[in-house]
Amino acid sequence: MRYRAFLSYSHNDAAWARWLLRKLEGYRVPARLVGTPGRDGPIPARLGAMFRDRDELPSAGDLTGTIREALAESASLVVICSPAAARSQWVDAEVRAFIEQGRADRVLCFIVDGDPTVDECFPPATIDHGRIPLAADARPQGDGRERAFLKTIAGLLGVGYDALVQRETQRRNRRMGIIAAASLAGMALTSTLAVSAYVARNDAQRRQVQAEDLLGFMLGDLREKLTKVGRLDLMHSVDDKATTYFATLQPRDLNDTALEAQARSLTGIGQVRLGEGNHAAAMRAFQEAYARSAALQARKPSDGKRLFDRAQAEYWIGYVAWQQDRLDDAEKWLTRYRDSALKLAAMDRTNFDWQKEVAYGHHNLAVLDESRGRHAEAERAMRKELALFREWVRTRPTDMGTRGEMGTVLSWLGSNASRQGKLSEAEAFFNEHLANLDTLRRADPKDANLRMDWVDAQLLLGDVRAHRGKLAEARSAIEAANTQADALVAQDPKNHKWASAQGIARFWRAQLDVGTPERAAPEAAAATAVLERAHAEEPKDARMREWRGRAAVLQAQVALAMHDAAAARRYAADAHATMDATWKQAKDDNLRVPLARLALVDGELAQDAGNTAAADTAWHDARTLLLADTPEQDIPFARLDPLVRTLHHLGDADAESEYRRRLVAASYSPLQPLPPLPAIAAR
Incomplete structure (x- = not known):
């Protein structure tokens, strides 16, 4: 706790x-x-x-x-x-x-x-x-x-x-x-003179205690009061002074109580700085906190609580390094955290919280590996975490919190398998995740968060089923998600998170019919209407901006398939207005594939208008988006479908055939038919 x-x-x-x-x-x-x-x-x-x-x-x-x-x-x-x-x-x-x-x-x-x-x-x-x-x-x-x-x-x-x-x-x-x-x-x-020295030393210690008590108040009670009135900026200089002051003290010269108090204060400063996006200041605070917790643990190596505190500092240093894109340093510190968690778990097999630290250690390294494109390593680490949770759920069948954490791991493994093109494995993980959610919902049927998670799980399952060619089963999952999302919105129409889930569910309903544009058009319009309202309520929500843009791209694709060039241009312009600024500012990778599909639409519209130069420019932009930031042999699976279509437009038959073979090997079933095989492949 x-x-x-x-x-x-x-x-x-x-x-x-x-x-x-x-x-x-x-x-x-x-x-x-x-x-x-x-x-x-x-x-x-x-x-x-x-x-x-x-x-x-x-x-x-x-x-x-x-x-x-x-x-x-x-x-x-x-x-x-x-x-x-x-x-x-x-x-x-x-x-x-x-x-x-x-x-x-x-x-x-x-x-x-x-x-x-x-x-x-x-x-x-x-x-x-x-x-x-x-x-x-x-x-x-x-x-x-x-x-x-x-x-x-x-x-x-x-x-x-x-x-x-x-x-x-x-x-x-x-x-x-x-x-x-x-x-x-x-x-x-x-x-005697010894008395004078003794008194002087006590005075110095008393002044240090008084100073640190004052700092404790300022970093605790005062910070909360200033946060409440929106004046946390007044604490910046105090935090900086405190960090500088603590850095001048040698941990070996401090007693245990002082070390503990300073480590807590420094950890709090680090978390505030991290929340402000000041990674350098956060790192300094966490490193000072680590120095103190490590000194405490070295004084009493058998004390599990001290090892736990040191492990938390190792985690925070690794996390900040990760946020700074220093992935090698992040891996070093997160590995230390995992290893400390293993030692901690061995100290007391009955302390379940300490056992779970091992799972979190595997989880951090898995997510880090995935961010570096090391999918196989990520999967191995996450499977180790899943094995731990499965055993805990077996031995603690009434512990719904642990069961919920296992569901997160199952969902992550399903998404990881999908990103690698292992669609059958992905479907199996998503099915198990849904079954796990059903158990949780039976235990607490009124928990709205579980209902929301269930909607997301059905959408993930519907997506992978659709790309395995199981359209009837995909529709079943997508319709179940729509029904539950509608029920959530009916319960609280002002809940923007639930409204966004309803819009995304509508999007997937339209996406399944993209090969039949007459059926997809009204569903795409319905999805856009819901997502527009949600985006208007939360304009700074990046996820809402992404899905609002996806819906506009889908509408442009459907209009183009229906040979309504004017409508397709309007929807494409809407998609650009929604996503371009965000992409230029942050290069959010979630926007990469939607923007590439939008460039495909731009190219086809230009081609229909007879402007071949503009069409080629748009398709080259799409190729650049899809091939960027990753070796060609490791192109993420989600990029392959639009990449094949882009290369077909550009006439690069050799590359198109190579990427098409990866789709075929995964038994991938496109929702819109891929263009005919290039002639060079036929020969």
Whole structure:
């Protein structure tokens, strides 16, 4: 879990929330409890990160995606209870969302006001069939704030309250003994120069602690406040100063607590810089975080938590290198992350989260290999990940989260096989992915995200079936996707993501009929209408821009097939207006094939108008697009169909025949007939 606890409270109780958050984040577990068994495994020295929401409930009353994600990633939910909390729709919604995840036993109530005997301080979701919950009562007439705080700590750690109180008493006694001894020693040394040096050193350490506490506040609470008002720019100089300051410190000279705090701060700075697109600054922060986490791990190599933290830093450095197109460096660091994950998993075979790090390690390297065109290596790594997930799903049949992650791997392998022209393998992976989604949907039929994933999976399956010549089965999948997409849009017409899925489903319905343009034309128009609306609502959404452009290209192809040159030109102009600027700015590879098909249309329109020079220019542009950025022998399979048509127009019979043979070897079935074999091939 990313967070030890999620604090849910009414904004009338914000002062209590701040007090409790500071206490929880500053609490040190008694040394004699550290490492002993707790509810969630060995008890750590610190509780870890907490999540305290500061947003207001939207007018629609739904939790935001950020809040739902934080709830899902929190081990427990601490509810600050009061009459204001009992009336808060926001608090009740958070409690219900947490309980719906099957973790009602992880809800801890912390009373700050009201009378619990008449349930005027508990949110409705915490009350089970009229029975008010047990709670830590911070009121003076209850437990008092300190005893209530310790009860909450006991609940978070999964230990007995009495045991915790006993350990706290022992720790307090030891502390008093240490203080007394230190006082005597100080009195004895006041007349020596050693005292001066000792005091000076303590002053320096105190100033360092104070400075880092201030930095911690600025990098934490203050950053959140500035983010909320849209002034994160004010934090830039603070982040830079913090990074520079930490870089001047030698990790070997710092104690464990300082190293841990600095590593967390630097990781946070790196993630912010990465979100801003400042990869160089993000890399500096992650490298400093790595230096500290590596130093901590070297001090205690048997500590799995420290190895885990070091592995996360290795991942972030590799990820940023990847974003900077330094693929060799990315591979080096992501390989380190994978190897650290293997060591971590071997430390504790019962820690499922650590086992899953191995799968993520294989996944990163697979995606990196694919981006470098190393499809065979990518497939081997992803199959290793799939083998892990299949075994976990077999042994943990009720773990729907793990089953969902396995579905992502299946879908990726299907797409990878399709890109290599292994259409039969792709169909098998997509079928298994759909069967897996059906299991997930039976477990949670109301999950709209699963319904959306199911639409995407049907479209992928329909596409590969169509290109295997299984048109009837392809139509079945595409129609199933359309039916489900229509149901989603009917449920919430304002959901732009669902509207885009409906438009893409309409596009594929038209695409299947592209060989019969009279049938394809109205479906293509319907797809364009839906995608236009979705694009208008989200003009900066690159995916919507891509599909809006694809629909316009399809309309131009259909109009050209119907010998309506005027309409084809209008649609082609629309496609250029949608995609050209994006391509010039970013060279988004998802636009490469649609732009090549658009150039084919441009050439055919110019040829029909008798302008052979313009036609040749357009077709040469199409060839350049399709052959760019990859060796000729490794041309991605998705480019082969338009490439064969382009080379046919250009009269390059030898090259056309070579690429056509690859399509035939894959048993590829085009939706529009390919041009006749060139004469040279016939001879």
